[in-house]
Structures are given as C-alpha cells and as structure tokens.
Amino acid sequence: MASTSIHERFAAQARRTPDAVAVSAADAHLTYRQLDERANRLAHRLIQAGVAPRDPVAVLMERSADVVVAILAALKAGAFYLPLHSAYPLPRMQQIMDRAGSPVLLTDLASEARGLPRTRQVILPAGDPATAGAPATDPGVPAGPDAPAYVIHTSGSTGEPKGVEVPHRGVLGLADDSCWDGGAHRRILALAPYAFGVSTYELWVPLLRGGEIVLPPPGDLDVRTVRRLITAHGITALHVTAGLFRLFADEAPDSFAPVHEVLTGGDVISPTAVRRVLDACPGLVVRAMYGATEVSSFAASATLTAPYEPTAVIPVGHPLDTVDARLLDEELRPVADGGIGELYIAGDRLALGYHRRPDLTAERFVEDPGAPGSRMYRTGDLMRRGSRGLEFAGRVGDQVKIRGFRVEPAEVEHVLAGQPGVAHAAVVAQEQEGGDRRLVAYLVPKTTGLDEAALRSAVAAVLPDYMVPAAFVELAELPLTANGKLDRAALPAPSPQTAVGSAPAAGxxxxxxxxxxxxxxxxxxxxxxxxxxxxxxxxxxxxxxxxxxxxxxxxxxxxxxxxxxxxxxxxxxxxxxxxxxxxxxxxxx
Known part of the structure; x- marks a missing residue:
C-alpha cells in the first residue's frame, strides 16, 4: 500500500537505504537510520509532553541537523510543524505562537539566548534527558493525506501574518514530481530558511527519494561559503532567489559549474543574469520556478540551457505533474487562447487554507464552478499562454515580492499608521535598476517633521527586515483618485539617498x-x-x-x-x- 504521509514515506526510505547519508551539516552527518531513530526518540518525547495528532509543534533553531530531526519528529508524533524564522522580531513570533494556541516549542541554546516567545512548554532536545532516554522505535502514529503537515506564515493584509496550512498530500505530490527524476537532485544544498516555502523542496525532495540534504553553517551566507560548499559536498542542485542568482551572475557566475541544476524564482528573473551564468557554466540547467506556499511550494517551471539568448521576459513555463493550472476571467470562465486571465490552481497540491482563518481561506480558495465540492486557489497573478507555456502579465491586487518574499503592503501600513505622529500611511513597491524592488513609505504626519530613524526602528521591531521600507517620504496629504482611492501614479519618487557628509577617509x-x-x-x-x-x-x-x-x-x-x-x-x-x-x-x- 502506498504511504499516505510524509513520515511513513520517509520510514520506508530509511528501511531501503539505512546506511546512506541523509543529512550533512557542520555539526553532524546523519544516515537515514540515525535520522529515523533520533526523530523517533523526539517524537516519543513530544507525545509524553501531551502533543496529540493534528497539534502544532513550533520549531525555532539554528541551521543544523537538529532542525531536520525536530521537523520529522513533529510529523512522527502525528502533529504538524510550525517553523519560526530566527530573523523574525520577537513580537511577530509571539503573534504566531498565540494564534496557534501556545504550542510546544522545540529550540536550541543559541535561539534561547536570543529570546524565545512565551508558550506553555519549551524543549531543548539536544540536552534533554527525557529525549535521550526515549525509545528509538517508531511511535506508529498514522496520518492521512489530508492531515496538516506544516503551517508556514506569510505576510497578511490585516496587520498580522497568515499561516498557510499544507497537507501531507501536497508535499508528497511535490516530491513525486517527474521534474526531479534523473539524479540531478540527489544532493541538495539547503539555503532557504526552513520557515519559508522553498524548504519543502529542500527537505522532502531529497529525503523522500533517498538523497542527501547539505546544510550550510549557521549565520549569514556569502558567495565564498556557497562556492566552497558546492565543491566540498559535490552539490548536484540548489535553489537561490532571483536576487541572489543575479548577484552570483555579477560576482561569480562560474560558481555553479559543478552543479547539475540551479532553481531560481520568487521574483523577476533577469535574462541577462541567466545568460552570464550559462555562458560560464554551459553544462548547467537553470530551472525557473513559479509557485506559492498555498500550492505546496512549486507549481510550474521552465528549463533554460546554453546557448541562451536573453528574451524580454523568462516564461513561467509549464505546470508540474499534479497541478491543474487555469486562466480564468472575472466570471471564472476560461479565457481565449492568447488572452490574459488570472491564474487559478486546482488539484492535489492545494493547501488546506489559512490556519484558523476561515475568512481569508474563503477569499483565496474558491469553489470550482465545474466540480462542486472541489476548490481552486486564486493566485492573484495575471498570465497568458504562449509558445513557452505560461507567461506572467501582472498582478491583481497589491501583494508584491521583495527579495523573493511575499509582502502585503497593507501590513506595513498598519504598523506605520500606529506610530505616534503618523496620521496616514501608504506603502508601495518601487522597481529599481536591475529589476529589484524596494518598499517606499509615504506618510502624512500629524505635525511636520517625522523622525525617519525612529520610524525605521519601530517597523524593524515588529516586522522582518525585508518588510522595512527602504525610503520614507513625508507628504502633506496622500493623492487620491476621483473615486477616493490612493492615486499611486501621483506619488512622488523619493529623493535619492545621500550621505550625511561624515568624516573623510583616513588612509x-x-x-x-x-x-x-x-x-x-x-x-x-x-x-x-x-x-x-x-x-x-x-x-x-x-x-x-x-x-x-x-x-x-x-x-x-x-x-x-x-x-x-x-x-x-x-x-x-x-x-x-x-x-x-x-x-x-x-x-x-
């Protein structure tokens, strides 16, 4: 019988290849047997702590083999994992924990030293005697395909993050996709934070196919470190954001020469950057990826190989195996060939919805008019079908991508509008040279003379760094259209950044x-x-x-x-x- 859960599929893989390396990190190398047994012990410990099936288990740890153990243990206990990003300010972590009902938190000493959100119980598995003494046998807690596997949080328009609840079925569908066949993804360098959707690919494609995850050391990554890891570990595939891909293309385009495939996406991919990389690495496949956490990570891809001539735009490409991609008009009718429609996604890869937010779920997961009882995810992306598959044509609504992360400007506006001295706030994304976007905040003060440094600090205290506006513009009033909406076209461009004229260089x-x-x-x-x-x-x-x-x-x-x-x-x-x-x-x- 085919496995219906992630942990059952992993256990079957561990039985087939018990001595193969599953995880390599600076602190440990774990075989499939070792990973399985360590996760079993921690799963028993979680059950002893009162974790029940379909409960959340929060994870806040440095990048290490322990993260993989913790995530797998949560699933083996019948729970779902709730990853917290270490770069989140503590108030944002607290919002997530409070909405999840103060679940058990798995953490480590480094994270504890930086400060933890309040919750009912904290476990540090690395030094926990109860974990070390627990049985190494599988606790045998089943989970059906529609049980939640994880909840990952993205920016929300209501002023707080929203949790996307992804089932086991969606993860298994991603791991089984034929685009990973052929061995190119047998050893993956996991660069993404485990609290973001790309980690679904980095964790489960290798672990459910007998491959190996290579984890970089804790801390911020640089070009030199990534190059060294690629060579030292024989990396065969990795995912980098569109911005990081462009940086590698500029600084060290030959870095990917030993690699079979590089995945990139999350924002506009530079065709010029693709050509620079493929010119330096002619045997490489660059795979442009499109997706969302709501569809279990990736949903479509386009392969790019040498010789490559840059085009005006890189296509979104063709849907993955179990993705039903539809272009529909405002009445949910299919658009004509070549016409522009909003992309709706149906099929087995859909998330269950937004955790404990039925209102938001109803807005984005709509009923399929052709199959009552079935759902579609409304992406908000406008697309057309061309000769190379789907092509991006714009956005419906205000959501933007900043450095590869989804951002609802309304969430930033909510924080700014709550600051003393701010009467009104509007936040927009501004495109820069090279295709990067930055957030610009337009503020109407209650009295003239807002303190930009104080506003920047106030936003950084509650939102991740990628949601902190790069520029602040003070206005007497926000420009409005005839029907009373913000007139974005009338917003002035921010003044160029200037140095303050500090002391000259000495030497x-x-x-x-x-x-x-x-x-x-x-x-x-x-x-x-x-x-x-x-x-x-x-x-x-x-x-x-x-x-x-x-x-x-x-x-x-x-x-x-x-x-x-x-x-x-x-x-x-x-x-x-x-x-x-x-x-x-x-x-x-």
Whole structure:
C-alpha cells in the first residue's frame, strides 16, 4: 500500500537505504537510520509532553541537523510543524505562537539566548534527558493525506501574518514530481530558511527519494561559503532567489559549474543574469520556478540551457505533474487562447487554507464552478499562454515580492499608521535598476517633521527586515483618485539617498571602502561614519559588498561582519582585527 504521509514515506526510505547519508551539516552527518531513530526518540518525547495528532509543534533553531530531526519528529508524533524564522522580531513570533494556541516549542541554546516567545512548554532536545532516554522505535502514529503537515506564515493584509496550512498530500505530490527524476537532485544544498516555502523542496525532495540534504553553517551566507560548499559536498542542485542568482551572475557566475541544476524564482528573473551564468557554466540547467506556499511550494517551471539568448521576459513555463493550472476571467470562465486571465490552481497540491482563518481561506480558495465540492486557489497573478507555456502579465491586487518574499503592503501600513505622529500611511513597491524592488513609505504626519530613524526602528521591531521600507517620504496629504482611492501614479519618487557628509577617509583602505560602499549602495560621497542601513542597505547588498571587498581588497570578511560593523570606520577596524589575527600586516599586503 502506498504511504499516505510524509513520515511513513520517509520510514520506508530509511528501511531501503539505512546506511546512506541523509543529512550533512557542520555539526553532524546523519544516515537515514540515525535520522529515523533520533526523530523517533523526539517524537516519543513530544507525545509524553501531551502533543496529540493534528497539534502544532513550533520549531525555532539554528541551521543544523537538529532542525531536520525536530521537523520529522513533529510529523512522527502525528502533529504538524510550525517553523519560526530566527530573523523574525520577537513580537511577530509571539503573534504566531498565540494564534496557534501556545504550542510546544522545540529550540536550541543559541535561539534561547536570543529570546524565545512565551508558550506553555519549551524543549531543548539536544540536552534533554527525557529525549535521550526515549525509545528509538517508531511511535506508529498514522496520518492521512489530508492531515496538516506544516503551517508556514506569510505576510497578511490585516496587520498580522497568515499561516498557510499544507497537507501531507501536497508535499508528497511535490516530491513525486517527474521534474526531479534523473539524479540531478540527489544532493541538495539547503539555503532557504526552513520557515519559508522553498524548504519543502529542500527537505522532502531529497529525503523522500533517498538523497542527501547539505546544510550550510549557521549565520549569514556569502558567495565564498556557497562556492566552497558546492565543491566540498559535490552539490548536484540548489535553489537561490532571483536576487541572489543575479548577484552570483555579477560576482561569480562560474560558481555553479559543478552543479547539475540551479532553481531560481520568487521574483523577476533577469535574462541577462541567466545568460552570464550559462555562458560560464554551459553544462548547467537553470530551472525557473513559479509557485506559492498555498500550492505546496512549486507549481510550474521552465528549463533554460546554453546557448541562451536573453528574451524580454523568462516564461513561467509549464505546470508540474499534479497541478491543474487555469486562466480564468472575472466570471471564472476560461479565457481565449492568447488572452490574459488570472491564474487559478486546482488539484492535489492545494493547501488546506489559512490556519484558523476561515475568512481569508474563503477569499483565496474558491469553489470550482465545474466540480462542486472541489476548490481552486486564486493566485492573484495575471498570465497568458504562449509558445513557452505560461507567461506572467501582472498582478491583481497589491501583494508584491521583495527579495523573493511575499509582502502585503497593507501590513506595513498598519504598523506605520500606529506610530505616534503618523496620521496616514501608504506603502508601495518601487522597481529599481536591475529589476529589484524596494518598499517606499509615504506618510502624512500629524505635525511636520517625522523622525525617519525612529520610524525605521519601530517597523524593524515588529516586522522582518525585508518588510522595512527602504525610503520614507513625508507628504502633506496622500493623492487620491476621483473615486477616493490612493492615486499611486501621483506619488512622488523619493529623493535619492545621500550621505550625511561624515568624516573623510583616513588612509587608502578606508578610501577604498568608501568607494565600495558608494558603488554597491548607489550613494555618492559616502564617509567613514555613514551607516550602511541608513543609506538603504539590505542583506543582498551586504553579500555583494563582502564579495567586492574580498575580490578587490583581498580581505575574507563575512556578511555578518558587514551587518555588525555597518560603517566604513567600524568595518575598517574589523578588517584590521582580522589581519592581525591572521598574522598579516599592512606592509605585507
């Protein structure tokens, strides 16, 4: 009988290949047998703690083999996993935990030291005697195909995140898709945070097919680290966001040469970046992926190979095996060939809905007019069918992608409107050179003279960094259309970022750093005390800056060094410390 749950399918794989490596990480290498037994012990511990079938189990851990153990253990206990992203501010984690009913939280010492959300019980499996002493046998808790497997949270328009509840059936459908056949995905480098939808591919495609997950060390990743992991572990496939793919194309396009397939998506993919990578790696397959957490991660793909000539836009491509993709008009009727319609997705890959939000579920998961009792997911994406499959043609509504993450501007507006001194707020996505988007906040103050730094800090305290506006514009009033809606076309462009005119560089290294800050951030005249974040810097630009410093100045600094030392003066001191630690002197350089 075919397995109907993720953990039953995994257990069957562990019986077939018990001694094959399942997970490789900096802290451990686990075979399928070892992973199975460790997850069994933790599952028994969860059951002893009162976890019942269909209960949530929250997971907040550093990137490690323990994360995979915790996620699998939650499923083996009959529960579903509720991943928390370590980059979320604590108030956002608390919102998620409160809405889930204060579930058991699995965590580690590093996460505990940073602060945990309040909940009824916290377990640290690594040092827990009850876990170590639990049986290594499978607890044998069944789960049907429609039981929830996980709840992953995305931005919500109501001012709080919404949890997408994905069933076992959807994950199994993704793992069984024929696009993974052929061995290209047997060893996957898992770069995505486990609290985001792409992790469904990174976790379950290898584990349910006898492959291997390779986990990077904890912390922010840089080009050098990814290149090293690809080579050292013989990586055959990985997924990178469209923004990170473009960065690799600019900084080190040959990084993917040993790899069979690179998946990318989550935002507009640069055709020029694809050509640069394929020119440097002619044997590589670049697979453009389209999907959403509501359809168990990926739903369509397009394969791109050398020789590649850039086109105006890269297609969404063709639906995956069990995805029923339909282009419908406003009356839910199919559009004519070549016409533009909204993409609706039906089939076995649909999520159950939004966890404990029947109102939101009813808005996005609508009844199939041709099959009463069946549902379709309304994506909000406008598309047409062309010779290369589906082609993107725009969006319905306001939801946008920022650095590969889904963002509801209304959620950011809700936070800003609650700040002292703000009368009205509007947040829009602005496209930059190269296709990247950034959020711009337009604010009407109660009295003139809003404190931008204070507003930025207030948003960062409750929302992830990718939801913090890159620019703030103060207006006397928001422009409105004739029917009283926000007139986005009338919003003025924000003024270019400028340095504040801090102290000049002292020495050649500081001078070179000022020039690199200016080039990466697009801000002229950066001084040694100008702050990376105040100038509009974000994580991908930090990756680019670290790569440029290594390439042009010869210092192997990490992305964390950039983020923790955000001015030229601070970063210069950090580089001096590194040089001294390595026994280097400026004269030797």
């Amino acid at each position: 050649a290294r500081q001078d070179a750093l000022c020039a690199l800050f200016s080039r990466v951030l697009g801000v002229p005249g950066v001084g040694v005390d100008d702050d990376f974040f105040t100038l509009g810097g974000e994580s991908l630009q930090a990756v680019r800056l670290a790569s440029r410093i290594e390439a042009e100045l010869g210092y192997e600094i990490s992305v964390g060094d950039v983020l923790n030392h955000p001015t030229v003066a601070e970063l210069d001191r950090r580089m001096e410390q590194l040089a001294q630690a390595d026994g280097l002197t400026e004269a030797a350089r």
